[in-house]
Amino acid sequence: MSQSPRQGQSGRPDRRNRSGGDQQRRNAQGRTRNRGTSGGPRQFSANAPSQRRRTADPSRLVAFEVMRAVARDDAYANLVLPHRIRQHRLDHRDAGFATELTYGALRLQGTYDAILTECVDRPLKDLDVDVLVALRLGGHQLLSMRVPAHAALDSTVALVRSEIGAGPSGLVNAVLRKVSAKDLDTWLAEVAPGDTDDAVAVRSAHPRWIVRALRQALVSHGRPADELADLLAANNTAPIVNLVSLPGLGDLEPVLEQGAQPGPLAPDSALYRGGDAARLPGVKEGTVRVQDVGSQLTARALVATPRAAGSPETEATREGEVWLDLCAGPGGKAALLAALAAEQGATLVANEVAPHRARLVENALAPVPHDSWTVRTGEGQSIGADYPDGFDRILLDAPCTGLGALRRRPESRWRRQPSDLPTLTSLQRELLEAAVGALRPGGVLAYVTCSPHQAETMLQVHDVRRRHPDLELLDSQATLAGVAVTTEDGESTLALELLGARPETGTGTTAQLWPHLHATDAMFLALFRKAPTSADDLEDPSDG
């Protein structure tokens, strides 16, 4: 659970709390309702509800507006939040508070709902959605942030009065008082005893089906099932901002001068803990980009893989190659690939089905010399027919459940359903078919997902190999380790034994990164090479 150093209602030290004046008055008046179960002093305001503040403080208002947009309109918190922070002109501190409040309350929603269920006299689904959002926000402040109880309570009630109306503020006040009577551990012992999947789901704030899927994913990628608790905890921890400097275009030095640290895993990368990364030099220009290290490494692994085996010329150069990013939106990996292509004399076609996301790809590629890339807007499924044997390297970063990126998409775990899987896995299968059709003999295909789910990873790999015996599964673990930063002793900073199971026979491996082991998204990588059909494929890689 994340903790905040904040005190008081809007980030400033709370004067009443420091002086203890309210508490003393309440005690003098014998207000036992403000005592907790321990009998110790509680921190509620002495003001009667009618005398309390009626205006919402701006950082909590931002969190409320974002959570309401997520709950009502299926909005994405990471897109709405920066906009609201700007709109309400929050300063750096208050923006940090609003971010922690929004993301924390969204991530831990399942835990808070289990507790709120004990405190509300009707099913939560019968509550007005705005009231439920306010209760989750209040619950997060009371149970997981170091906000004094009186401040959490007063501010939430004021928010409800100003944004929903006076009517529900009584209910919110009463429910949050019940919530505040116990700390989080006490609540969890009550609402989620034991270690059943249901209990783990409530305690870790993950839907039960995701708990099960992630346990199965760990095992299918060669990790012990008892790492599940660490993985779930990592999913509840805000990720450090990862940056990449586009090769040949960006400069990390000014970013490091502003407090970023060199990234330990990926070349040309940095980690930044200093707040709004958009202000860093190069980020506005797009030559330094925010990108998860797992994404950086998988894109680099595609480029590092030799095409047809045994040909020194084709291993030494990418000159004249044509690369395809089949599912490119919003363009993170495409930007890195295009920069590498520009450096190495190759060209990139970035394909994306959704027109608005194709525009994002164009924006992402804008800093890269334009003769190195084109954007195609269209269904990836037709690429094999449109460009048979057309590409030397293909990245298929497939649409997936995103179960590997739960850290950075706080609401997604509650929105995803197990019923999404069949649609996604059949789309992945179709896109894999198209990619194999579009891959030139001797060419390299990287199948990537930001999900470790077995059905989206290992089962897709087994399936495509069964359909295409000419597709060789390469040693994806060794390649991934090979593109990572090396230590002074020349060792890769990515240990092979943490990347997945090694086969008993053959060398083909898949690679799986993990938030709890690598501090990256749980990116999956399988590298394939299509069998060359003739000597020409080895000798003239740019032909056709």
Ligand SMILES: C[S@@+](CC[C@H](N)C(=O)[O-])C[C@H]1O[C@@H](n2cnc3c(N)ncnc32)[C@H](O)[C@@H]1O
């Ligand atoms: C996992 S995201 C790709 C992320 C991207 N590679 C990046 O690093 O920024 C998958 C993308 O595939 C796109 N997509 C979904 N169905 C598609 C299809 N049939 N053909 C091509 N792209 C598709 C989605 O719109 C989404 O932008």
